[in-house]
Amino acid sequence: MNRPIKEKRVTIHDIAKAVGIAPSSVSKALNDLPSVSEKVKTLVRAKARELNYKHNLSAANLRRGSSRTIGVIVPRVNVAFFADTIAGIEETCFENNHRLIICQSNESFEKEVQAVETLIQQNVDCILISLSQETQTVDHLREITNHHIHLIQFDRINPDVESHIIVNDNRQAAYKAVRHLIDEGYSRIAFLGGSEYLPIYKHRKEGYLSAIREADLDIPYNYIINNAVKTETALAKALELFYSKHPPDAFFTVSDFAALGVLKAARSFGLRVPDDLGIIGFSNEAFTDVTTPTLSSVIQWGKNLGKEASDIYFNTILKEKKQTFAHLTIESTVAARESSCRKTKKTALETD
Amino acid sequence: MNRPIKEKRVTIHDIAKAVGIAPSSVSKALNDLPSVSEKVKTLVRAKARELNYKHNLSAANLRRGSSRTIGVIVPRVNVAFFADTIAGIEETCFENNHRLIICQSNESFEKEVQAVETLIQQNVDCILISLSQETQTVDHLREITNHHIHLIQFDRINPDVESHIIVNDNRQAAYKAVRHLIDEGYSRIAFLGGSEYLPIYKHRKEGYLSAIREADLDIPYNYIINNAVKTETALAKALELFYSKHPPDAFFTVSDFAALGVLKAARSFGLRVPDDLGIIGFSNEAFTDVTTPTLSSVIQWGKNLGKEASDIYFNTILKEKKQTFAHLTIESTVAARESSCRKTKKTALETD
């Protein structure tokens, strides 16, 4: 007798019929366009709520050609910096009534290409991307612009692709970190870097070198080590140096994980941190706060970067309709915690 | 002279024209349907690649009524457990050629409702959700099923809503954690819990109590403290107990952040961990590995849970078309690290 089963989705036609007007007017009312009276608008809005109408994005996208959705692709969502960046982007999107789709590349080139594909198919209006470590070619980024989707690269970028760009000032940040070590009286400062091919790591190395040169410090060639971003590699490399003829009295590492490795190495070798050895890492991972001693690091203000990045879309692109590409740089801050402060002693509870 | 500007998107009609067949055949070819010959299929696929055709999901969604996309809503993406869960879901989606949209509620009810709204509008086929701490009502979850979207609740669930459910065995996990403390010779075990209204915390408390009762331990009423999941609150509560007449000799906390607070409190009070005080937390956050001493915790196998959860959709719902609701439980594991092992001593480098 009763045959409920599959009621169809409520559409603007249903609202139109219920209110007694044309579907086109309903659409205009819901979009708050000027060519429909306030009276009709309130009527439509009320009926929409009553019928529990849900806007069908697929239909609107198809017609409009835009989705009021932006996509972001990051290597990993559970890395402090990217989590912060996403938080910033999210906030801006929310304010501007846009949706956000988050994709992870997991540092894999293949997944990154897949993610780009997905976002293009989803018809997003803008893609924010930070490249995976594996990424060497950029055809997939060109795809994005070919499809008339706005492209904003952040942090891990490739300058060969024309796009809006927003980065951290890695050179300057590294310089400040090393400067800080020097100010604390360290002079034999070793460097644990990343891949030479990624600009972020290259710049951190340059910052390190310029601080070293400026202070006129003498650094043995073996103090400069690439490809040591992980805890284990860093631990091994640090131990090697501790056993060498001229061991360093401080480490600047391009990742906090490496800094942790150095800390473990120091502990197992019997060095006191910060008295015998200074350590400063990079990125301000959550755990830097809970080690003993706490780890100094460089704060990248990811949330801020995320906001600025999405602002490029909402302001520069959408509102001002500028044709030129934005190119922004965010300054970082040194978080001097226990592991690098032997003059200006800090304790765990009062750090930062 | 040259007028590139805005070439239109390549559609199946373009392919159809180029190959010399009907658009409907192109669609069938691209979807690998049986009613079109192999010859045509290869022809179409080649031409599609050549023209750089991109499937328009909005159009397909609109027509099909489904999007081959699933949505997941979590309180936070940068919490170890949820990051793992997402990784698991992602893998399964990838294997099944579905897209994944990730949303964060940031533990806010309002944002959670917003996220649900977004996903309904995006026409996702299935929503996986873990509720925010603020969530008390569930009308928004009913919305999901009203729109004929499959609903799977995981971890932080509300049993009042009919849906597929997959949870961790929190009771059992807590029981095992406390049991472990008892086995290590602790007997005055305090409990730092969460909100009584969230099942996960309620269950952890029950597990704690059952282990205590089973061992016939005498626990003063003030050892059982709710709403202490954060580092600072835990630190304060722990200190209070240390100063009391009958201080505990161990803590079981429902979060690793709380465990960290206890550790800090112990340090500032001058207690040695694990000798004077045993500590075990919950969730196996990344930082538990790097504190001194390392923190024992409960591993929840989030990735596994994520896989099982999405399997419910791909297997139980899609393939088997079962009408009943799945109800799964995942077992957790105690990670006994330094902070709780005074009999079976562990060192930082050999843990786990």
Next chain:
DNA sequence: TACATGAAGGAAATCGATTTCTAAATTAGA
């Protein structure tokens, strides 16, 4: 009074892929 102006609403085309139904062509079977 006659005309211009503008506001408010509607009809119909459109976005691009899918799907149903039909027709043609091929193969098999008797």
Next chain:
DNA sequence: TCTAATTTAGAAATCGATTTCCTTCATGTA
């Protein structure tokens, strides 16, 4: 050889919201 069965391909309707014209009607102005 002729009919039935089976492939293969195409025509056309469809999904739901948006948008571009129009039309109508009210208001203001000369």
